[in-house]
Amino acid sequence: MRKFLLLFLLTGTASAAEWSQFRGPGGACVSDEKNLPEKWSKTEGHRWKTDLPARGVSGPVVFGDKIYLTASSGVRDDRLHVLAFDLKTGKQLWHRQFAATGGTNCHPMTCMAAPTPVADETGVYALFATGDLAAFDANGTLRWYRSLVGDYPSITNQVGMASSPVLADGKLIVPMDNSGDSFIAALDPKTGTNVWKTPRFKESNWVTPVVRSPDGRTAEILFPGRDGLSAYDAATGKRLWNSKLVNGDIPTPTIREDIVYAPSGGVTTLKFEGGEPKKVWASAKMGSGMTSPLVYDGMVYAAKDGVMNTVDAKTGESLWSERFSKDKASASPIGADGKVYVFSNGGKTTVFKASREMEIVSENDLGEEILGTPAVAAGAIIIRTNKALYCVGAK
Amino acid sequence: MKRLILAVAVLAAVAGRGSGQQIPTTADYLKGIKAVGREGQGNDVAASCWKGLVATGEAALLPTLEAFAGANPTAANWLRSAVDAITEGEEKAGKKLPTEALRTFLTTTTHDPAARRIAYEVLAKADPTAAEKIILSLRDDPSVELRRDAIAKAIATLKDGDKVPESLFTAARDKDQVEEIGKRLNKSEADITNHFGFIPKWHVVGPFDNTKGEGFAKAYPPEQGVDLKATYDGKGGAKVTWKAATAKAKDKEYALVDLNAELTKHKDAVAYGFAVIEVAKETPVELRAGSITSIKMFVNGKEVFDRDEYHHGMKMDQHVGKATLKTGKNELLVKICQNNMTEPWAQSWAFQFRVCDATGGAIPFKLLSPEAK
Structure with a gap:
């Protein structure tokens, strides 16, 4: 138990029952939940459905009995929303708003509510593409707020930022790769003040950092960018190493034990042996576009342009490919309960059996845009569409 | 240094440790929030003040809106979320919001435009009829959000065959509204460029x-x-x-x-x-x-x-x-x-x-x- 607590503090990885950050526990997009749903539609198979006040492409996060969500609205997309819902009933518990203090230009597909919030036992930390960053307790009390563009005015990404914050080593890690003041920073979660701020390559990047503990005592933040994969000491922000074997752009890597599955050149796997990682295998066919590849049950899944490609996680050997949609996908596929869930932009979820033989379990169409990665908690899948929040699962 | 002295004074008042165990006032809370600076400076004081302000309830609503005047964008967002929490708390407690005071605040154009927009939204929830009556008069408003809604409402109330008033084109600020009205008034590209x-x-x-x-x-x-x-x-x-x-x-x-x-x-x-x-x-x-x-x-x-x-x-x-x-x-x-x-x-x-x-x-x-x- 002590070991688990230490690991939790270092990597910010919540228990499997929580889905507290972008792509869930450890950023792996894998849940230990069982008896997850296989069949639903726009009108059936929901535990509840709650209409949302505004659009967002961020994912919902779950901690304890609450779901947290961000959204943005307005003709200039300059109204920012942070909301909390009851996990059991879907009832909206509180709703707070801010005015964007940074620029709101972006690609029409995204919006200012693109980074996924991160939650812990103290509440939720919500970052927006405008650089507005706030911490609320579970009851909606504002713990602190920062305007990062107010602090660092040259921050700019007119495609729209989307990297999500994570928790590590008792700090809030804020990725801010952009064309202006580009950095990664650690903030004190209690006050929002900087613990450290380390410069980064000046170019936009949409990757969310991942956290590993190389020795069970210290935390290392891995953050791919346009200048390769860099590792930072979570305690000091010092860059420990930089590897040019992989780059970062949009998808986020996954760490499984001592292997990094990096979405670069398709998927490139790196193994930690001492200091810097060494390349193990690469598969160019595993490009994943907007989505992040999934490592689940001995396989790697990559969803791009409506097609799911799979390889063996140890060797990179190709297994199967299958078209799941005419649409592209933006939400990352999820592995749970022996199944792989993949979500098309148009709102269709295809459920594959997690198997070396291709098998489609079901196809479920909500008919509403799904761009944010859903959450898995309490035996259900929490899907955020452009209009509503659905808790899909048995009642 | 000035900010530090202010923060200490406000924190002392909020914590009740000032001379004579003074009880902090709404003005103290607002002062503490408006003192927030760059890189999270003053966040600890502002957090205590935000709690106190919200706990004050309805009595703090109008002063919080008034405090937008002169607030930096960071402080304004602390205030904005406080308004949300105050109104949400009052609604949950089944209390009525001060609609007349909100109406007066909204129609006083010297107040901060963003605060007036928030007042409008609170009023629209508490008394939709009153808000709807007011919005039509705000087509030339300093708040671009109020102006936009006023113009949209004016367009929506036009009947088939009604000519779009030239004044709507003059008032419009957002590109989509200018183009929509311009099209109905046969405005040229040069007219829109000049506009x-x-x-x-x-x-x-x-x-x-x-x-x-x-x-x-x-x-x-x-x-x-x-x-x-x-x-x-x-x-x-x-x-x-x-x-x-x-x-x-x-x-x-x-x-x-x-x-x-x-x-x-x-x-x-x-x-x-x-x-x-x-x-x-x-x-x-x-x-x-x-x-x-x-x-x-x-x-x-x-x-x-x-x-x-x-x-x-x-x-x-x-x-x-x-x-x-x-x-x-x-x-x-x-x-x-x-x-x-x-x-x-x-x-x-x-x-x-x-x-x-x-x-x-x-x-x-x-x-x-x-x-x-």
Whole structure:
């Protein structure tokens, strides 16, 4: 138990029952939940459905009995929303708003509510593409707020930022790769003040950092960018190493034990042996576009342009490919309960059996845009569409 | 130091440790919140004050809205979320919100525009009928959000065959509304260009060198003072001189100066645009530009805005600088950089530029011949 607590503090990885950050526990997009749903539609198979006040492409996060969500609205997309819902009933518990203090230009597909919030036992930390960053307790009390563009005015990404914050080593890690003041920073979660701020390559990047503990005592933040994969000491922000074997752009890597599955050149796997990682295998066919590849049950899944490609996680050997949609996908596929869930932009979820033989379990169409990665908690899948929040699962 | 003293005083009051165990007042809470500074300075005090303010309930609602006046954008967001929490708390407690006070606050246009918009939204939830009555009268409002809703409501209430009043076109600020109303009034492209206050004619010069993006920070001769008769050493030693350029509508954008057309296509290049306008009196203005590449704006030789970013999207008003124009002639200089990207979507090198008030409405100015400087 002590070991688990230490690991939790270092990597910010919540228990499997929580889905507290972008792509869930450890950023792996894998849940230990069982008896997850296989069949639903726009009108059936929901535990509840709650209409949302505004659009967002961020994912919902779950901690304890609450779901947290961000959204943005307005003709200039300059109204920012942070909301909390009851996990059991879907009832909206509180709703707070801010005015964007940074620029709101972006690609029409995204919006200012693109980074996924991160939650812990103290509440939720919500970052927006405008650089507005706030911490609320579970009851909606504002713990602190920062305007990062107010602090660092040259921050700019007119495609729209989307990297999500994570928790590590008792700090809030804020990725801010952009064309202006580009950095990664650690903030004190209690006050929002900087613990450290380390410069980064000046170019936009949409990757969310991942956290590993190389020795069970210290935390290392891995953050791919346009200048390769860099590792930072979570305690000091010092860059420990930089590897040019992989780059970062949009998808986020996954760490499984001592292997990094990096979405670069398709998927490139790196193994930690001492200091810097060494390349193990690469598969160019595993490009994943907007989505992040999934490592689940001995396989790697990559969803791009409506097609799911799979390889063996140890060797990179190709297994199967299958078209799941005419649409592209933006939400990352999820592995749970022996199944792989993949979500098309148009709102269709295809459920594959997690198997070396291709098998489609079901196809479920909500008919509403799904761009944010859903959450898995309490035996259900929490899907955020452009209009509503659905808790899909048995009642 | 002043901020530190204030923070200590407010914290003492909030914690009840001041002389005579004083109870903090709403004014103390607001002072504590408005003292927040850069990089989270004052967040601890502001958090205590936010809690106290929200716990005060309805009595703190109007003072919180009034406190938007003079609040920096960071503090304003602390206040905004406090209003949400106060009104949510009152609603959950089944209490009525002070609709008359909200109505008065909303209709007093000297209050902060953002706070008045929030007052409108709170009123619209508490008393939708009262809010609906008021909104129609706000089509010329300093709050662009209230103005937008007022214009939308006015359009929605028109019956089939009704002529759209010219006053709606005059009042409109948002591009979509201006175009919608303009279409119904048969407005020309020139009418819309004038409505927004775009500068239609420029003098341009270039290219200067921008290899490795270093030209963005380099002050080439036009930044030292514009001489339209000068010949400069441009990129690669080429001699470059000023030439007249006319802004034209292109790709659904108004008044665009296409530098690829005016100066021929160049990569790793810097160009300048120059115009002179005359205003009748000293006027605070917003300089709003669109450019898909790096840009700097100067007014009367002083830099008022910069953004070093390439090929991440072009949109009207995406860059906003603030300045005060002096009575009489004013020189406008814009610097537009191009990088060396080779992708087909990374070839545009252009800008649009307008002068307007804080709502986005054109200010009265006369475009002078640049030789008049």
